[in-house]
Amino acid sequence: xxxxxxxxxxxxxxxxxxxxxxxxxxxxxxxxxxxxxxxxxxxxxxxxxxxxxxxxxxxxxxxxxxxxxxxxxxxxxxxxxxxxxxxxxxxxxxxxxxxxxxxxxxxxxxxxxxxxxxxxxxxxxxxxxxxxxxxxxxxxx
Amino acid sequence: xxxxxxxxxxxxxxxxxxxxxxxxxxxxxxxxxxxxxxxxxxxxxxxxxxxxxxxxxxxxxxxxxxxxxxxxxxxxxxxxxxxxxxxxxxxxxxxxxxxxxxxxxxxxxxxxxxxxxxxxxxxxxxxxxxxxxxxxxxxxxxxxxxxxxxxxxxxxxxxxxxxxxxxxxxxxxxxxxxxxxxxxxxxxxxxxxxxxxxxxxxxxxxxxxxxxxxxxxxxxxxxxxxxxxxxxxxxxxxxxxxxxxxxxxxxxxxxxxxxxxxxxxxxxxxxxxxxxxxxxxxxxxxxxxxxxxxxxxxxxxxxxxxxxxxxxxxxxxxxxxxxxxxxxxxxxxxxxxxxxxxxxxxxxxxxxxxxxxxxxxxxxxxxxxxxxxxxxxxxxxxxxxxxxxxxxxxxxxxxxxxxxxxxxxxxxxxxxxxxxxxxxxxxxxxxxxxxxxxxxxxxxxxxxxxxxxxxxxxxxxxxxxxxxxxxxxxxxxxxxxxxxxxxxxxxxxxxxxxxxxxxxxxxxxxxxxxxxxxxxxxxxxxxxxxxxxxxxxxxxxxxxxxxxxxxxxxxxxxxxxxxxxxxxxxxxxxxxxxxxxxxxxxxxxxxxxxxxxxxxxxxxxxxxxxxxxxxxxxxxxxxxxxxxxxxxxxxxxxxxxxxxxxxxxxxxxxxxxxxxxxxxxxxxxxxxxxxxxxxxxxxxxxxxxxxxxxxxxxxxxxxxxxxxxxxxxxxxxxxxxxxxxxxxxxx
Numbered sequence: 064x065x066x067x068x069x070x071x072x073x074x075x076x077x078x079x080x081x082x083x084x085x086x087x088x089x090x091x092x093x094x095x096x097x098x099x100x101x102x103x104x105x106x107x108x109x110x111x112x113x114x115x116x117x118x119x120x121x122x123x124x125x126x127x128x129x130x131x132x133x134x135x136x137x138x139x140x141x142x143x144x145x146x147x148x149x150x151x152x153x154x155x156x157x158x159x160x161x162x163x164x165x166x167x168x169x170x171x172x173x174x175x176x177x178x179x180x181x182x183x184x185x186x187x188x189x190x191x192x193x194x195x196x197x198x199x200x201x202x203x204x
Numbered sequence: 205x206x207x208x209x210x211x212x213x214x215x216x217x218x219x220x221x222x223x224x225x226x227x228x229x230x231x232x233x234x235x236x237x238x239x240x241x242x243x244x245x246x247x248x249x250x251x252x253x254x255x256x257x258x259x260x261x262x263x264x265x266x267x268x269x270x271x272x273x274x275x276x277x278x279x280x281x282x283x284x285x286x287x288x289x290x291x292x293x294x295x296x297x298x299x300x301x302x303x304x305x306x307x308x309x310x311x312x313x314x315x316x317x318x319x320x321x322x323x324x325x326x327x328x329x330x331x332x333x334x335x336x337x338x339x340x341x342x343x344x345x346x347x348x349x350x351x352x353x354x355x356x357x358x359x360x361x362x363x364x365x366x367x368x369x370x371x372x373x374x375x376x377x378x379x380x381x382x383x384x385x386x387x388x389x390x391x392x393x394x395x396x397x398x399x400x401x402x403x404x405x406x407x408x409x410x411x412x413x414x415x416x417x418x419x420x421x422x423x424x425x426x427x428x429x430x431x432x433x434x435x436x437x438x439x440x441x442x443x444x445x446x447x448x449x450x451x452x453x454x455x456x457x458x459x460x461x462x463x464x465x466x467x468x469x470x471x472x473x474x475x476x477x478x479x480x481x482x483x484x485x486x487x488x489x490x491x492x493x494x495x496x497x498x499x500x501x502x503x504x505x506x507x508x509x510x511x512x513x514x515x516x517x518x519x520x521x522x523x524x525x526x527x528x529x530x531x532x533x534x535x536x537x538x539x540x541x542x543x544x545x546x547x548x549x550x551x552x553x554x555x556x557x558x559x560x561x562x563x564x565x566x567x568x569x570x571x572x573x574x575x576x577x578x579x580x581x582x583x584x585x586x587x588x589x590x591x592x593x594x595x596x597x598x599x600x601x602x603x604x605x606x607x608x609x610x611x612x613x614x615x616x617x618x619x620x621x622x623x624x625x626x627x628x629x630x631x632x633x634x635x636x637x638x639x640x641x642x643x644x645x646x647x648x649x650x651x652x653x654x655x656x657x658x659x660x661x662x663x664x665x666x667x668x669x670x671x672x673x674x675x676x677x678x679x680x681x682x683x684x685x686x687x688x689x690x691x692x693x694x695x696x697x698x699x700x701x702x703x704x705x706x707x708x709x710x711x712x713x714x715x716x717x718x719x720x721x722x723x724x725x726x727x728x729x730x731x732x733x734x735x736x737x738x739x740x741x742x743x744x745x746x747x748x749x750x751x752x753x754x755x756x757x758x759x760x761x762x763x764x765x766x767x768x769x770x771x772x773x774x775x776x777x778x779x780x781x782x783x784x785x786x787x788x789x790x791x792x793x794x795x796x797x798x799x800x801x802x803x804x805x806x807x808x809x810x811x812x813x814x815x816x817x818x819x820x821x822x823x824x825x826x827x828x829x830x831x832x833x834x835x836x837x838x839x840x841x842x843x844x845x846x847x848x849x850x851x852x853x854x855x856x857x858x859x860x861x862x863x864x865x866x867x868x869x870x871x872x873x874x875x876x877x878x879x880x881x882x883x884x885x886x887x888x889x890x891x892x893x894x895x896x897x898x899x900x901x902x903x904x905x906x907x908x909x910x911x912x913x914x915x916x917x918x919x920x921x922x923x924x925x926x927x928x929x930x931x932x933x934x935x
Contacts, residue, residue, distance in 0.1 A: 076592035080599075087604065118584050118723040147587040169591040169627065 066183055067091045069108060071127065072116040072145065073102040077168070081114060081145075083173055098122035102130060105137060117146040125160040132161040141182050145170075153163065186193040205426055235894040265269055282317050288415065289319035292396055299376055300572045302326060303384070303419075305392040306333055306347050313343055313392065322809045325374050330366070333390070335772055337366055342381035343393045350381045350390065352413055356402045371397075378403040382416035386423045394419065455502050455530065457481035469543045471517025487513035487521050501537055511544070523548040529642045546894070558868045565863050565892055579634055585641050593623045632765035646689040647825065648800060648832050648914045653693070653726065654684050660697040661716070664705060671710045678717045683726045687800025687832055687914075692773050693902045700730040707734035707791070721796050725779070729794045736787040746771040751887050770795070778915040797913040800833055811926050814855040815839045816846040816872065817890070818865045826859060828888070829914045841865075843872030850876045857886045857926040873903050886924035
């Protein structure tokens with residue numbers, strides 16, 4: 064399989080966690096801690112999928128997604144937002160920016176890799192994309 | 205006989221003038237020294253030859269000292285009559301002359317003046333104009349036939365029979381009577397007596413006829429003048445009384461007649477106001493408009509409702525509104541003006557208040573936006589590290605990073621469950637904060653409560669199965685279909701049901717009931733066979749962070765936020781929550797929510813509502829809520845759009861946001877109200893602020909504050925007579 068995945072997150076712990084979970088599934092995982100690095104890396108790396116944290120310093124994940132989408136050589140890349148935002152409308156913003164999927168943090172380690180695999184198998188309309196639940200779905204007790 | 209005819213003939217009878225329409229007009233008593241009526245000067249005068257002292261030598265003489273003086277100057281009939289008689293006596297050397305009026309109703313002729321005064325001949329004199337002995341004499345005949353009558357020898361003339369004796373006693377021998385007509389109606393006569401027999405000849409008769417004609421003319425003028433003066437006096441009264449400021453001014457704008465309201469309003473007296481053209485008193489900013497209007501007036505156009513400020517003596521300006529009309533022929537303009545300073549200042553106040561409210565609204569929106577942003581950031585900041593904690597502990601616990609001994613594994617599990625608890629807490633607090641900020645929005649739809657109950661029971665089914673708890677439902681199918689927010693209903697059910705499962709011992713029982721409550725609500729009940737709650741603790745149940753018993757809290761972990769949130773969600777929709785419980789036996793939690801208006805399929809046309817709202821989200825929410833209740837909805841995002849829609853279509857009700865991007869909602873409403881088919885359409889103001897004081901006018905029927913409570917909205921619509929399905933025939 065060895066599909067190439069680029070993970071963009073400014074939180075090293077989260078970056079490592081994602082990397083561990085994906086490498087365990089034999090993915091070729093590369094990481095970037097900023098949007099700027101991610102832009103440069105994706106040019107040469109040509110990943111199949113990019114996992115983008117929305118909340119990044121300087122250039123945020125939405126802007127990064129927009130720029131990636133402007134690059135014709137990356138037109139087939141799958142971009143999935145990974146966000147700790149849990150307000151209504153956040154997912155809409157991500158999809159408007161050009162994301163194919165949206166996963167909320169905290170992620171569920173037991174299902175995370177299979178969700179990513181789902182995207183790679185071109186299940187863009189996959190219904191279960193959420194690692195966790197949004198605030199409005201969570202029963203508050 | 206009538207005593208008034210005797211000595212005092214010249215006193216008050218003279219105030220009566222016979223009007224053309226035959227009624228008697230009572231003239232105002234007036235001093236003879238009062239302003240003389242110069243209008244009489246055009247009357248031809250009859251005079252008598254001064255030198256001859258002979259009555260048969262009278263002739264016209266324009267330069268005589270008495271040329272027409274009485275005709276010109278007398279203002280009272282009695283005065284005029286007396287002067288004429290005096291001239292006939294003194295200058296004409298007649299033995300006696302008298303003049304009298306006839307009462308057309310009775311036919312009786314009454315002497316008014318004589319010369320000499322208090323003539324004995326007239327005492328008890330009875331003359332009528334009827335065909336009777338008292339009516340065939342010269343005076344009666346002259347008046348009746350409107351021609352002069354001469355009696356050349358009254359001692360032998362049978363017509364004089366009733367008066368022969370008194371005439372003989374006074375030494376009268378011949379008499380002439382000349383009728384006086386006023387506006388072609390019989391008015392009276394002048395009677396002239398001479399010592400000589402056959403005194404009257406054609407020459408002096410012609411002159412005397414002319415004299416009578418002049419008296420007629422003078423009386424006509426006198427009458428007309430009095431009528432005119434009366435009209436002027438009436439106008440003067442109103443002019444003085446008027447609360448409005450009235451004036452007549454030259455076409456140059458200089459006032460020459462002002463009523464007292466001017467001084468009361470502006471402090472300047474009439475002379476001060478007349479000293480400059482009015483435009484010079486106008487506020488410099490309003491002057492160009494005032495001058496332009498006045499230029500048009502000088503071309504013959506009216507000024508209508510011009511609003512302008514005018515300087516008052518105190519130095520401040522008053523707001524006036526005025527209309528003026530020119531009379532180019534007279535070279536004047538008439539103006540009526542009203543002080544509207546009070547109204548203007550109220551309008552100004554209202555405008556400022558509106559601006560302040562808009563500003564306040566803007567700031568509130570900004571604060572709300574900042575708070576939302578803060579919550580989003582908080583959510584991110586707190587949840588990001590939890591991602592690491594939960595993720596790594598899960599990896600450790602699952603042994604994916606290598607085998608892990610039992611004790612550490614157990615502790616890693618505890619770290620994980622503590623982190624999960626923390627996550628729930630964060631979510632709960634955030635959700636609760638959203639309620640406080642007013643972000644708790646409801647999107648009611650027609651839903652099947654049964655379906656929702658089944659869905660939630662499905663989600664929690666594994667927990668129930670794990671504890672071997674039996675779940676049952678008791679459902680009243682007739683309240684299955686309600687108008688409510690399905691997401692919120694799920695949340696309520698989920699909270700109650702997971703609570704019940706948590707506090708119910710294994711192999712217990714949980715029952716979900718759906719019931720009808722009153723005429724407009726439904727009731728959800730979740731009963732369990734759990735540990736129950738002591739009576740004293742019931743009140744604290746729905747308060748946030750209140751888990752009842754610290755020891756139990758350890759047994760049944762939770763955030764302590766679920767019930768508090770449930771309460772707010774239910775109350776936010778106009779419902780209520782509660783609990784009944786018995787320690788050791790179990791608890792029943794309930795929520796009562798409005799069912800929303802029933803659908804009455806055959807009840808006539810659908811009510812149309814215009815939603816005027818510039819916030820897209822609110823507009824969308826209102827539309828969804830109203831459409832959910834079977835209203836037909838049109839939206840307008842601006843005041844202008846609202847007015848346009850109202851011009852083109854009819855609506856049964858309007859909801860109105862006070863603060864619109866293009867101005868005040870009330871301003872738009874005023875325009876809408878001026879459309880004939882919107883005079884009585886119910887208007888419900890929906891505002892973020894409690895602006896009841898400002899908003900509730902005759903134009904507004906109801907007031908609601910945001911956030912919108914759908915059921916309150918429906919109730920209000922029903923109250924103003926616009927239920928979702930209008931009854932047939934009603935508007």
